[in-house]
Amino acid sequence: MGQDIATIRVTRYRPEKDSKPYFQEYKVPYRQDMVILDALNYIKAEIDGSLTYRWSCRMGVCGSCGANIDGEPKLTCASFLHDFKGRTITVEPMTNFPVIKDLVVDMEDFMEKLVKIKPWIIREKETPPEQGEYKQSAQELERYSQFSSCINCMLCYAACPIYGLNEKFLGPAATALAYRYIEDSRDQGKDVRFPIVHEMEGVWECTLVGECSVVCPKGVDPMLAIQKAKILGATNALKSLLMPRGGR
Amino acid sequence: MKVETHKIARLHAILWGIFSLGGMIAAFLLPVLIYLTAIAYPFSLWPFNGTKDPSFLITGHRLGALFIFVTIAGSLYHGIFRFQSVLTEVGLLKYRRALEAIGYFIIFVGIIVLAYYLATWYLNGTIS
């Protein structure tokens, strides 16, 4: 049965053996509906068991399988082999992250940033459960629901050249998540979140490259969150200048 | 547990706000200024296709002086601010502080000089 063959070129880096990364090519037979992740799994199962990469749900909701495919940050479970028909597909670890092994990148910096922005509802005073739930209208939900779709896949960080130039930059996903809580009507943590979002390494490093929103597989549009946060920051600064002791 | 301190960059927030305003000015007002002074006047095209010349630049024309000041000051600020960050993105990140100092210096001097000339004309009346 004549099956199509895909040529996959994968970055290999084995720190215990190599000082430098190199590419290794594999030929993978594939069907119409196969994705890059299927190819990687085939390679690991049938050709080279040492190939190392992250994956989990294989359906684009867990955010584990990010990689640079032909230079573009993409989820390997969401990239179809037939889109690359006739060409050699290059799979590299996501840009801007240190590489632990093969396609596995070090996520520590991103993890720290996620925790830093305190991704939970902050209340000045918690009301006890007996008093019922915090109510929220559909319009109030609209204001932040898009930014809550983030699956923490880090493709936006791979796409962001500013993050590549400056690791201290808070970055798209973390800012979008912080903004998600700032815009949540139940949240009262602006005093805690604004200093993190509006410090120099927060939103101000962003120069609207916009690639983060282009690569986001969930339509979060972190670029929009960052710009809205910038506008909030500028208006707050102006307010504090004009009304130093004034109200909120 | 590492305790981090975060300080809102209030000054930078305002500087960014001015940059945004400058961007609006450069987008809405700069094109017509360049058209009038570099195309319409030198090539005698509308509205300078008759006997008129860039009379809005004559001293005493308050609106003209204001238009020039707002357009040029806003565009200068916006251009320099943005160009500073462009330079940091093409390999000059480590000279960031120096670039900022030079940039703001140019903006400051440029705007002061422009304001000075325009104000002097306005106070002195028409110069030949």
Add this chain to the structure above:
Amino acid sequence: MGDSNRYPELRRRISPGWWRANRHYAMYMVREWTSLFVALYSLVFIYGVSLWAMGSRASFLNFLRNPAIVGFSIVALVFTMYHAVTWFYLLGAISPIKIGRSKTRPWQALVLNLILLVIVSYLAIWLLVLR
């Protein structure tokens, strides 16, 4: 996670030519470099204005008619228009307006603002020259 402490991680530096990697980045660079022309034109204009202040109105008008200045200004105008067009598009991208169940798209803001630009330009000419 023991191994990652014992073996060195591969750290890849971003190169100054990072923007050549794809078309989006390249277009971003072009967009940002319009700022150089906006800044330069402003400085050149201030220089021209200084000619009037130091000399006479005629020297300023001659400056405006100088072919090198005209040439540079036309190039600056092209870049300024590119700035305007990309700026309007960005305005649309960061302020989508909800109309019923759908949202406005950036190209709609672009068209709207271009029309506004024409109106503002005509208004400026009317106020400054025609009146």
